Amino acid sequence: MLVDTKQRIVDTAIAIFNDDQSASLERVAEKASVTRRTLHRYFKDRRELLAACSKDIRKRCSEAITAALDNPGDPAWQLEQLLYAAIDCGVKYAFFHKLHHSEDHDHRSANDDCAAYEAMHRRFLQFIVHLQEQAIITKHLTAEWIYCFFSGVVNTAVSADSTGAVARLSQKQFAWFSFSKGIGI
């Protein structure tokens, strides 16, 4: 195979399922330029494809974000890198949330993806509280709102990119401007 078909299917599935959870496998296969039969060779059924998507997301996205947080340096700079990492993950970051907050998601079950998400979420909140204590960001906002806002800005950047409304290079710059000012930096 020229490029990893399995990976291509997963990437396509993430993109499609992100804005249409119950899109047909036919559509996924089509956009990934394979037959549905081929898709089924790699993934037994819908559930398995979804699981592969989760795993992929967790791997790329969660790791990138954790790495940014682990990276030592000026806290504000760290936060900036965090935003860029999330934007680089693009639609995967958005889907990470959706999966975790979808109706049929069981937060109690021993679920790797769930655990990864929760861990990231906790770290993020702690980080925010830390920045607030140091008076780097405003205390007028709750850490939870800032978390939501962070996701919102990432989504904005991703969708602005996909619609082509804003030049690629300005994207991150704008996102950081709006996010940092928006939390009182």
Place this chain on the structure above:
Amino acid sequence: MLVDTKQRIVDTAIAIFNDDQSASLERVAEKASVTRRTLHRYFKDRRELLAACSKDIRKRCSEAITAALDNPGDPAWQLEQLLYAAIDCGVKYAFFHKLHHSEDHDHRSANDDCAAYEAMHRRFLQFIVHLQEQAIITKHLTAEWIYCFFSGVVNTAVSADSTGAVARLSQKQFAWFSFSKGIGI
């Protein structure tokens, strides 16, 4: 009927289709507390239901936003009211975008929804440019980004509300803080 069934179905459909475009009509009917048969009595098929959703959205959302822009007053205050109007429209505002930016949407066709969206979009951009010229908001950002950012903040407020992460009353306050600062007010 206790409350307008047709309207209830439309509202439910908007909420459901917003996070799952191809959700079954069964699910919509169920959440609207009617039988699928009743749904079909009001809407011949999926297309017709979608059209009704579009129309409803256009009516409520577009009008509210236009009203906010028509409202005379201090530009910054006007912008604030605009944000609140969009948040009040809630999930409808988000769906307005999705419908307009979905793949099978034909921007060229003589489509009322499309025209309404475009008109609102144009007015918003003009308004932003105007504010930039008056040096009320920063010129570092493009009007298009600010438009995307606006939508992003609205989405953030709506989703933060639905997940219950942030207290209802603080929602708009936080949203305005983050948005206004984020565009350099």
Place this chain on the structure above:
DNA sequence: GATTAATTTCTCGTTTGTGTGACATTTTAA
């Protein structure tokens, strides 16, 4: 309470999506 309208229930045929097997074709690598 009778009348009318709205809704449900049950049913049916049709369409669309899903999962799989058998086999042909293409691509990759030895």
Place this chain on the structure above:
DNA sequence: TTAAAATGTCACACAAACGAGAAATTAATC
């Protein structure tokens, strides 16, 4: 050049979603 691996094609069984008719039930109006 050829064997193996990957992908495509066709066909099938099955489930789910769809759209609609007819009768029964419930709610609203007078």
